[in-house]
Amino acid sequence: MSSANPELLLQIDHVSKRFPGVVALDDVSFDVRRGEVLGLLGENGAGKSTILKIISGAQLPDQGTIYWDGKPVSITSPQTAQSLGIVTIYQEFNLVPTLSVAENIFIGREPLHFGRFVDWKKMRADARAITQRIGLSIDPDAPVSELSVAEQQMVEIARALSIEARLIIMDEPTSALSGAEVDRLVGIVRTLRSQGVSVMFVTHRLEEAMTLCDRVTILRDGKLAANLNRDELAIPTFIEKMVGRAASNLYSRPTTRRQAGAVRLSIRGLKSVVTAEKQRGVVLKGIDLDIRAGEILGIAGLVGAGRTELARAIFGADMKTADRFQIDGEDVTIRSPRDAMRYGIGLVPEDRKLQALFLQLAIRRNFSVASLDRFMRLGVFVDEAKEAAELQRFRTMMNVRMTGPDQLISNLSGGNQQKIVLSRWLSLDPKILIVDEPTRGIDIAAKAEVHEILDTLANRGIAVVVISSELPEVMAVADRIVTMREGRLTGEVAPEEATQEKLMSLMALDDATVKG
């Protein structure tokens, strides 16, 4: 293994890492070649983040050797990794929002006049040159806080290039991007590859691994599950190696389609209210929509199409106006989430950590925060026994893996956290439940479970609205799919007629070409 193969940039040779009582990595070997894109796949807890930390210098391996350019190296700190030419771009970007693009690219390495004063002219010019190298045209003086998530990611990549990175590691780089932005990132990664830069790409999205990667390494339970070459890449193989069993179909439909009931929510002419504080962002421009009892309505759209804004407007989280807003045939006014809840509407928001979870608090408190009224004694005291019993009921129903009600929610996996958030709403017996990105950041097994739960809810007569960036998910779960683009509905498709191409054309093309 240590024999110098000039093609190999990075070799991970029989690396193991133990934490007290657990083996996070067990004898893992793989390599990254010059100018290739290597995909790193694995379910949550498979050891992906541990290997990333080891390569980027945040942790040291207990056993095994890392070779860089054929020579054994010890990556003891992120600085060491950087001096070798390894740059890691995490999901949470490492940018200073108030500083400009150029300042962020050259932070800590600003070009100087007389060794003291920042040479702004050179810094701008260099920043422009680097961003052009990845085909990006942004103003080097723009503050990073004004950029979109995708553009911020480009700034991270530009910074990596400015320090002559030879290996760029990207952790879930596409999870926050829309379809068009993903395409652009794919283009940039290909450009980097052609310039001889290697890219290691960690992702949950198998389709992307398929289109983008030259080779794929798959981890499972801390062990190497497979090193696949170009000609061995296939989504069924990925799934099989990741879960350790042949998965017949990633998104199989849990049951047959339902007959929808009466119209629960009827909306005409729903528009966002644009305030001085909220000038930026997506604006809803007149939405007409009916949502029926006992159906799962899927809303598909690219990031920025207004899916989340529609959910938030219905739920009263953002200001809106509407010509008609009726629940069960009666006009209602919803100005806040409290109002929405009074009418039996629930929202499982898009960003679990920021919008749904109380990370310092126990599972119990996360579960009951919205429904404490149901667990009261003497009008003011929380009946903890009743609360725990109710939580236990949902725990059994949803197969939540947890040690007890007083465990911290931050210790649960993403899938189990999501089940607790779902329980929070279900304990309120909602009539309408909106679920925004139900399975974001959740591993495959838990995704299927969440889909089953949504299906059960619709069978019970709840009107379920599912918003998802993953078209296969929408197609598998929904009884009816509507597409959105630029704050408008652009079409409605029955799932048996839906194909990714058809939906994508409704989501991405001009109104002129598609009549919605």
Added chain:
Amino acid sequence: MTDASRTMAAGGEAMMWKTIGRFAPLIFLLVLMLIFSILEPKFLNPTNLFNVMRQISITGLIALGMTFVILTAGIDLSVGSILAVSGMVAAAVAKGSLGNTLSLGEDEAVGYGPFAAMAASIAVGMFCGFIQGYGITWLKVPPFVVTLGGLSIFRGLTLWFSNGGPISGFESDYRWWGQGMVGPVPVPVIIFLVAAIVCHVVLRHTRYGRHVYAVGGNPEAARLSGLAVDRIIMSVYLIVGFFAGLAGFVLSARLNSSEAVAGIGYELTVIASVVIGGTSLFGGAGSIAGTVVGATLIGVLVNGLVLNNVSSYIQSVVIGLIIITAVAFDRFVKTRKRA
């Protein structure tokens, strides 16, 4: 599978650190008491211990309210000034006028008695809290700024109202609230402990308490869970105003005088008590029990240093160091728990 086994295995050590982290202030308090009792046997004398408790009862009361505020990730810098203004109003009500009269006795009894004074004092405190809560929730000015303004405004009002001087000399039934004893226990200590128990029950066992933690832990998630976030934030400033008002009354009773300069710098002791007790300045984590321990710790420290003839200038230094140590230790434990 690996997630589960990892949680289980790391559980032992993490659990140990969790326990240490939770009881650290208490352990530190007991160690401090042990050291002082060896250095100066008088320290453990019940009279001395009750004396310590009486000394902390004023700032301790306010610290109970401050715990609510800090749990919502807020802060109230104005408590010393609220204490002064409400104590002054209490005195004026008890006296029936603003006159700086030192006379006592039946012939001069034109005031309204201690209960009216207490009620007025609390009402003024809560009114101050309401004004500040309004600024924070409606005008969206950060709590630090609003209460920094309040610190100045309420002090100025007190000085203006009292013309800078004290109002002194109360009836014995008024003084009882600050100087009286029930058996061996000073009345302010009883007030403090009863209030602490009530606050503990409210935070720990009521729906309202749960909501306070939720709003502090993640205000956006709290709003999307249907909580009336602004109302809850308003309520904590009313609560701290209540306690600052009550403390103003008790202090004036204890000193037999309402001073326009009373309570200057109290916000530091109060916030220190809460923070040493383990309540996070970022909100969502902390407890009344911690605050009681934190307040007691400061009291014991001051008393022990005095008994050992340490300069009062140095006491200030020691308290400062302990605040930083407590938070640093808390950070250390948190990183351990995660590893």
